Every structure is written in structure tokens, then in C-alpha cells.
Amino acid sequence: MISDILTGKSTSHLVPLEGTKFFIHSEMKKDFLALQNLARQDGFDLQVISAFRDYDRQLKIWNAKANGERALLDNFGSPLVYQTLTHNEVMFSILRWSALPGASRHHWGTDIDIFNAHTQSADEVELTPSETEIGGPAFELHEWLDEKIRTNNSFAFYRPYSTDTGGVSPERWHLSYSPVSKKLFAEYSYDLFQKNIQNSELVLKENILEHLPLIFEKYIQSVDSSPF
Ligand SMILES: [Zn+2]
DSSP, rough: OOOHHHHHHOOOOOEEOOOOOOOEEEGGGHHHHHHHHHHHHTTTOEEEEEEEOHHHHHHHHHHHTTTTTOOOOOTTSSSGGGGGGGGHHHHHHHHHHHHOTOOOGGGGGSEEEEEEEOOOGGOOOOOOHHSTTSSSHHHHHHHHHHHHHHHTTTTTTEEEOOOOOSSOOOOTTEEEEHHHHHHHHHOOOOHHHHHHHHSSSOOOOHHHTOOOOOIIIIIIIIIOOOOO
């Protein structure tokens, strides 16, 4: 069922990415391998550091942060002290950096986080903005990708989190396979989101339900749209 794919409760749409521990959407594999080849020709070793994540994995991340067992960051990436925050402040600080379980684009298998394995080992990758900025190990790769996205009208990959709209923090490392993800995005309804939260075992669930329309708009719907 598409609702299970959208909320991370199905793996039927996935295939393994050989040579890695990751799974991606079956319809994206051919184009992803072509992208890797293209990058290789231009001197980049474009590799995946995160791909499909299931509901339970995302639930553990959320609950650990909501319980103060994992670091919380402010809007600009500086550490926060859990004990000094209200429940709503904790909730919004998590939403800036992590998706709610059932509402992560990583459930879809179409969205991946990438790095350049020529300049950084997988162990070193932290997925912070500075890694993708001037002087950072992934800067050249992302400049190259920007050029591809800008100059090729049918380029299948794009960045849903490139602009800071006040919701999810910009994530230059996060790529989405547009031909499939734009369809999934269109299917992800408020109704599905609401039911998923109501039936969850989320820490801070009451706070989330109180702010549900705002969260849907600001942290789920408000992404950069695909260029085609
Ligand atoms: Zn990501």
C-alpha cells in the first residue's frame, strides 16, 4: 500500500545498492548508478551515507531526542541544554533537524544523503553545513552537482532542502529522485500524517497534535519543489 511506503512501514519498493548496506527505491537505481558514473568521470566518488530508513529507526531517533538522550541543537546548530527547555521548545528543536517518524522522505527510498569518498571516509562524515561549504570536503562535489542541476533540464535529482524557509534546516547533502519522489510527495496528505501521529508511540505526542497543521505546513510541505 502506498500509505505504508509513505510512512516507512513497507520495504516492498526497495532494492539493495550493491557494495553498500543501503536500500533505495527500485525505480531510481539505474539513474543513480548513472549519476555515480558521471561523477566518477569528473573526478568525484559520489557515495551514499544514508538512504532508506524505516519507521522504527526514525521513531528511536525522535524519542531519544525528545527524552534528552541525544543532543539537541538550536536553529543554527549550536547545542541546547535539554533541562532548560519547555516541551514545545524541545519539539521544535527536533523538527528543525530530524523528521517525525512516518513523515521522513528517507522512508520513500527516493531520498539519499551523499558525500565524496575521495575527500572523506564514511566514518568522518557528520552531515553538517560546513562540510558542503567552501573549504569543506564535499564542497567541490556539490558545486559540480549544482552545475548539473542548473544546466540539464531533465536531470532527475534535485535538492528538496536547499532553501531555509524556517522549517527544516538546509541540507545540501540531501538529494531526491524527482521522477518518483514528486509523485509520493503529492500523495502525502494531511489526513495520512494525522492518522500516523495519532496511532504512534511518540514522546511529546500531545504537543505534536496541538501543533499539527503548522508542523505539516512548515516541516513537511515546505520543501523546494523539483525543477521539472
Ligand atoms: Zn537526508
